[in-house]
Amino acid sequence: MSAVAETMNVTDERLAGLTLPAGGWSDAARKDALSRVQMMGLPNRRDEYWKYTRPDTLTQAVAVPAALFHNDEAALFDDVERLKIVFVDGVFDADASDDLSLEGVSIERLATADADIHWARDVYGVLETNGQKPVERPLAALNTAFATDGVLIHVTGAASKPINMIYLHNSETSDVMLHNVIKLDAGASLTVLETGPAAARLNMVTEVEVADTAALHHIRAQGRDHERRAATHIFARLGTESVFKSFTLTANGVMTRNECVLELTGDDAKATVGGACVGDGDFHHDDTVFITHDAENCESRQVFKKVLRNGATGVFQGKILVKTGAQKTDGYQISQSLLLDGDSQFLAKPELEIYADDVICSHGSTSGAIDETALFYLQSRGISKPVATDLLTLSFLAEAVDEIEDETLREQINERMASWLERRRG
């Protein structure tokens, strides 16, 4: 079978099992998205953009079941003052959620936002469509068409506390598509926390419109279920002097592809996207980032760290595109892996494409083992080899975690990682 025929086969099979939700204001966007999927076809293993990650389990008609992960750990951010919105296998749980009201913020669910004219119409599927060029992201279009729920957040002021979407996974066969839209008006600010695996297979899209001088801080922890699979996309558009910062913590998960597509369209905007991941054994984690600089004096940072062992695989594809006229761009990209044994692998493809002459862009990618000299130094002070290894592992991840601006949230992530490593030591 030809590659095209195979793609169409997979796409048809996937689409055959889905029905377009009736969404009122989102109907047009959903229909457009469906035709985009039909045009593009779902990714297959011959796609250049999927060279290092096999898309089949993310695209096939029926999701591979994933065993539930039970542990006695307190939920992340449990003691943070926040507004909780809980989904269980993609289904909103009103009892477990807080009242969806917060000063300076309007919060609605995608499934129930049925006004004929809705603010989200200007964003839903719009940023995703923009993000289809120059590289196609069919799984995101699939999501725009078929997402069953999600959260629509419109921020007009400075939110007094973070909003925490909590995605629980209670069914071994759940296959979920959620779509969030976050719109920040000029000068508004919000912190969004996302925690949990969400489903056996998750397809998640988040579109973020950050108006001039607004700021969004995003921290995500993808849940520790070993067999979960996820394809996520973040599309963000940044206005003048705005700030967008996103950090993702990933531990376990047999297959994760996190794409982040940022467009800096106003001068002096600042974007950071970072991630720390720890993978052991049957673990494949792919961070794919595409940052477009289309305004002057903007700064973007990509900081990704991966700790891999027992045959785990890490992938990083990161691109900075600096358009004509985007002078004084400062683009920084680093992706590093710490390979704790010889079985694991890290595949990186950093790319720069620059059409302006007055820019600073740097990128670096490394793969290395634990620093033996540092290890010996710690041991010579009485610290056992496993503890010393963990200290060095945490210090390796620190550069990514340090991108989280809020100290309390940053420390929670650090403590969580430390406790995972400690448990592992037994």
Next chain:
Amino acid sequence: MLKIENLHVKLEDEEKQILKGVNLEVGAGQVHAIMGPNGSGKSTLSYVLSGREGYEITDGEAHLGDVDLLDIEPEERAAAGLFLAFQYPVEIPGVGNMTFLRTAVNAQRKARGEEEMSAAEFLKVVRAKAKTLKIDADMLKRPVNVGFSGGEKKRNEILQMAMLEPKMCILDETDSGLDVDAMKLVSEGVNALRSEGRSFLVITHYQRLLDHIKPDVVHIMANGRIIKSGGPELALEVEQNGYADILAEVS
């Protein structure tokens, strides 16, 4: 305290013999100095005693009290009371100096079956000791040795030694890179730790340090062996005449 007998060491990956039969005994409460030309094996001896990888012991033994040093992990040697102040202290980005010190102190206490030091007590002790070594709060907060000057790194080694209270302290060129005042500080730090139950092995190229830290015995190491031992006057002789005479005398 420390007893090294007929120690032969080669590189693990190369056919290169570095220590060719070292014999050395440091009694409790004593200070011994080792001097010797570059490349004679002084640092190698200190690394082998503390358990660094990459060396193969082809013959000989080393004991700290009753403990057979060469048989156990570096961290076990540390818990048994061995401490090496590195010639080149290692920078560890991302690990805070305080976290590092506290982890080390408590790891050793735990290994010895002692109670761990509380955060408050630790803070009090470390601040007091840092002060006498003129290590400021900022240096305590920074990652281990990162951005420290050469002299600051050496003072940080002595701070670790003071916190860990080892029985056997090996100082590998702790004086190199120190200005005159820092040398005094470090020496005072060392002298403050001198006691009946604690011994020192001081590796140095210069007599100057030995003016501050008075040795009981001075050894000359050359080509992987201790070729001569004597009193403090041996260091003066080296300072004045270099190693040529001594080397000629033994060969």
